[in-house]
Amino acid sequence: MALKGFASFAIRKAIAAIITIFAIVCVNFLIFRMVPGDPIRMMFRDPRITAEQMQLVREKFGLDKPLWEQFNCYLTELFQGNLGISFWQKRPVLEVIADRIPQTLLLVVTALAIAVILGTILGAIAGWKTGTKIDSFILGISLTLYSVPTFCMGIIFLLIFAFQLAIFPLGGISTAASGLTGFGYWKDVLWHMFLPAISIVLWYGGEYVLLTRSSMQDASGQDYITTARAKGLKESAVLRNHALRNALLPVVTITGVNLAFAVAGIIEAETVFSWPGVGRLVYDAVMKRDYPLLQGTFLVFAVAVVLANLVVDLIYGYIDPRIKVGKSE
Amino acid sequence: MALLEVENLKIYYFTREGAVKAVDDVSFSVDRDETLGLIGESGCGKTTAVFAIMRFVAPPGRIVGGKIIFDGNDIITMSNEEIRLLRGKGIAMVFQAAQNALNPVMTVGKQITEVILEHERITKEESWERAKRQLELVGIGSERVKNYPHEFSGGMKQRVMIAIATACNPRLLILDEPVTGLDVIVQRQLLTLINKLRKELRLPIIFITHDLSVIAETCGKVAVMYAGKIVEQASTVSLYENPVHPYSQALIRAYPSIKGEKRGLKSIPGAPPRLINPPIGCRFHPRCPYAVNICREEEPIFRKKNGHLVACHSIK
Structure with missing residues (x-):
């Protein structure tokens, strides 16, 4: 009986924690889209890069898509344990x-x-x-x-x-x-x-x-x-x-x-x-x-x-x- | 010699404004097989006086004079270890507001066994058996021994406190307003329990209260305290029927009587004095309707009248 009580208590707390984490994921995603500046431009600070090449990279990272689709994509990848590629180390985050x-x-x-x-x-x-x-x-x-x-x-x-x-x-x-x-x-x-x-x-x-x-x-x-x-x-x-x-x-x-x-x-x-x-x-x-x-x-x-x-x-x-x-x- | 003799006890609190004479020259005694009621308004020093019996007076308070002789030994001059061994075993105490007097994170059983294990050489198993018996003694089912204080009602917590206090068969039990703050039905049940224990265990009790009816239920002897001093001591029945001191009279008039004739209640005009600078002479004179010149100048000494011990100038 006591164990059952504790189990339901633990489950309720765990569900609350999952909801909190999901909210954090959303906020976390939005914050970085609201930051001024173009991440692709940040990646390549080389004047020799052409606009087409930049566009290509943008497409590769999915940054040309609308925000909703990007979010969708982010969530899907997140569930598979993919947090993206580090710009600086060029390795998975x-x-x-x-x-x-x-x-x-x-x-x-x-x-x-x-x-x-x-x-x-x-x-x-x-x-x-x-x-x-x-x-x-x-x-x-x-x-x-x-x-x-x-x-x-x-x-x-x-x-x-x-x-x-x-x-x-x-x-x-x-x-x-x-x-x-x-x-x-x-x-x-x-x-x-x-x-x-x-x-x-x-x-x-x-x-x-x-x-x-x-x-x-x-x-x-x-x-x-x-x-x-x-x-x-x-x-x-x-x-x-x-x-x-x-x-x-x-x-x-x-x-x-x-x-x-x-x-x-x-x-x-x-x-x-x-x-x-x-x-x-x-x-x-x-x-x-x-x-x-x-x-x-x-x-x-x-x-x-x-x-x-x-x-x-x-x-x-x-x-x-x-x-x-x-x-x- | 009586079981407990308090003689000329003086307890002062040393504050920045001066010494507060919380208990000033108080004497009383409790015999084996006797129940003493200590009655008075809030702040008259009754709790301070009995805290001294447990030697619980802490700075800024200090016992500045007098003797507390328990079973032939002076509590005031005892070593810390001696007084510790006396607490719980020789003298036990139940406090006001049992809500906070029990440790919230410890089962009641543990809180009972703790005192037994401290004073007696028995095994843990035996102490838990004793704890269960203690709970049954105070009218709580022994199956609740593993419960926590918050799982009990106010009255039941006070019962647990009584179970703790009587666990080591103390020679004197002090009850500091044990039923204050509980509803009247629970009060009644607790008083019945206390009376039962008093008879069964032949336990001498000091009962502190500001409720006259509670004293009438339990005590054979009463001491009335006012502003740090005892003003009258008598047997309970006699005090009710013929109070001698004007303060005792006023106290009884301020209380409704269920059985007697219908009469108006009279409050006592004024307020108790501040004990930093108590009135010169009799401390009750500013509120006393019979006060004459001598009351303002000289402190009254105890005199006997109708078997009462009274400190009042009106008695010759």
Whole structure:
């Protein structure tokens, strides 16, 4: 019975997600048709190209057809997994993006995981000990970190640790022509990952501290905390089983949404540190006016956000008993 | 010696504007097999006083004087660990507004077993059996042990709270306005339950309320509080029939009587004083119809009259 309820809840959420993705596909398609300029002219900036040749390419890409037909065509191809050809790399967009996803996953998942764990622990401590010196200390640092833009922190780190002190590389994911393999190669990757990861951890960690702190403050003022103390529970049990358990609910929401970045990449950090991930790809696509690639990355980003939200919804139905899961009677 | 003796208890809240004398020189006692009602308007210090018995007074509040002797030990000077072991086991408490007093993301069974496992050396399975028995004791089917608080009505949540409070057979139960905010039928059911438990478990109870009829249902002895002080203590029946202190009289006149003759209700003119700067002399004198000069100058001491302990200058 409960499983049936959960299944119908999951199905309803999944249908909603599919409708959302379809709407995004439409908007995504329209945005790029509304951008001024002729994509074909962008492709060939060579004066020797003749009007006929341009017309031929236009026909080949189907850009001579009316908008409705183009949309029809776009959808059909999309369903077959064809996101078009990148102007810049002259390769299928999907392939270009797929090449970048592992690097982004590596960096963002690692950094976010550290940020979530550190941020929630420090935030919980600060919230539980509101008004004490340790709270002011944690709050001060996280507010500062949270208000500094990622790219700014990244540039400062580059300047100090990579340029002045030269203990970390300036960018990239591995040393060129190093010939390293196996363990040595991974050590090299971790060394390259350190600065971009730290700047993501600091920025997102600050966000998690602030969020956990305020929801912890909220939870620790609730009557059920007094009840827990009246039971004679140890202070650590009150904190863990009663305050933290309730305070973490909003943290789960934010974590889910942030997880979308795991696929989409974090543009600022990846750009500053030349990390070859999806975020950096977005930046390059903009600089190179690579519309099909940009359109593809936008779609991947949007789908990632929708899916992450779907996962959060499903988890929420599980961890918060108050959210009635598909009870219809 | 009584089970609980509170002597000259003083609790002040230190605010920027000055010290708020929430509880000022309050003394009362509860014997084994006795039920004490603590009655007074909102903000008169009754909750603060019993919170001190659990040592729940937190900054800016501070216990600045007095003694709270429970079973021969002074609660105020106990170590944190001693008071923790006393909570839930020696003294249990049920709070106002059970809506928020239960953890929303934990099953009620878990919330009952938690207190048992903290104080007794038994296995988890045994504690769940106990939890089921506790639920049945308060009139909830044991099959609901895995339910969450939001699946219960307000009255049932309060029953769960009582199940938690009585789970470790405490020696004293404090009920802080346990039926406030519930409809009268549910109130009635809960009071019946409380009376049943009191008799079956022989449980001494401190019952806080601002509702006179609730006190009449449950308590043998009543203490009337006004502006941080107790003004009259007596047996419940006697207080109803012959209130001595002008405030007690006014309180009873302000309440409708169902059985007695029909009479108009009289409200008490004025408002309770601010406790930062309470009136000099008797704290009730600005609202008292019988106030004379001495009431404005000297604080009244307790005197006996008709078996009542009353702090009023009108008694000689």
